[in-house]
Amino acid sequence: MGPLVVNELISENTNLFLAFIIGIAFGFVLESSGFSSSRKLAGVFYGYDTVVLKVFFTAAITAMLGLLFFSLFGWVDLNLVYVNPTYLTSAIVGGVIMGAGFIIGGYCPGTSFCGASIGKIDGMVFIGGLFIGVLIFGLGYNLWDNLYMAKDMGSPKVSESLGMSDGLFALILIIVALAMFTFAEWAERKFPREEY
C-alpha cells in the first residue's frame, strides 16, 4: 500500500499538494510546542528548558515505531521508503558546523521559518544567513566535494551496523529516551526560568 507516491496510488501533483498540507501540520506543531522561540530552543543546552529534547525524541520514536508497525501490518514497504545515505566524514563535519550554528544563531532551519512565520526578526535574519551559507557551499563546491563525498557507506541502518534487529534497537532507544526525559525534568527543576 504505502508509500502512496512510490506505489503510484496518488499523482505527483497530489503529492506536492499533500506536501503543503503536511508542511502546515509541521509548522503548526512546531509553533505550538514553542519552537518559534530561539531562547526556548537554546534552553536545552543550559537545562532551563528542555522542550527540544522532549519533542525531538518523542517525535523520532513515534515515527520510528509507526513505520515498524506499519511495515509489520503490511501497510508500508520499508524498502521503498527513503533512507538517508551515510557519508561518514561529511555527516560528522556537517553536524559539527550545524551544532555551532545552532548555539550561535539559536535556530535550526525548520524552526527559523517557524519563528519568522510569527514575526521573529531574528528568525528572518537567520533564514537570510541560511541562504548565504547554502550559496557559499554551492559556489565553492569544488573546494569541498572531496570532503562531501568521502567515506560513502551506502544507506546502512543503525540497527544493522550495531548487529541487532530493528525492534531491539527501537526498544533500547525508547529506554535511553525515557532516561533522558527523566534527566530533563530534573534539570528543569534545578535551573528554573520563566517561559519565553
Next chain:
Amino acid sequence: MTETKELRKTKYLNPYLGGVLLGIVLLSANFIAGRGLGASGAIKSTIVATMNTVAPSASENSAFVKEFQGSHGGNPMKTWLVFEMLGVLVGGFISGAIAGRLKFKVEHSPKITSRKRLILSLIGGVLFGFGSQLGRGCTSGSALSGMAVLSLGGFITMMAIFGTAFALAYFFRKNWI
C-alpha cells in the same frame, strides 16, 4: 503571581504531546511520499533556481547544480520540500495567531542588544546553511527524519549537532541566559 506563572506555563503544548503529533506528521510524510520532513532542502532548491535564472551558463557548469538536478529532475522549485516549507510558514502563522503570539520582535537575552542578537543570528544561519549542505540535511531532514528510518547517518548527524551545541554552550551562555 502563581496564577500568572501557571498561565504562562500552559501557553505551549505539552512537549510529549507535541512530540507524538510531530511523529505522526513525520510518519504521514513517509507513508504518503516515502520520505521524511525537511527544511534546508527547500533553500537549496531556491538557490539552484536562482543560479539557473541569474547565471544560466555558470549554473550549467556547476557541479553543485548538476548534483542537485541529478536527483531532482525538472523545475527545482516544484519539489516536495519547497511546498512543505511554504506550508510550515502557513502552519506556524496559524498556530501563532490562535495563541496570540504574532508580533514583530527580536528575541534576545536582556544581557545583549538586538543588534548583537541579529548579527549572531546571521552568523548562525550561515553556518547552519553551509553545514546542512555538507551533512546532506539539517535537524529535520537528516537528524529527525533519518532517525525515524533508522539511518546510521541520521543518528551520527544528530549526535554531532547536539554534541557540538552542548560543548560550545558555555562560551555563548550570555546570549541566552
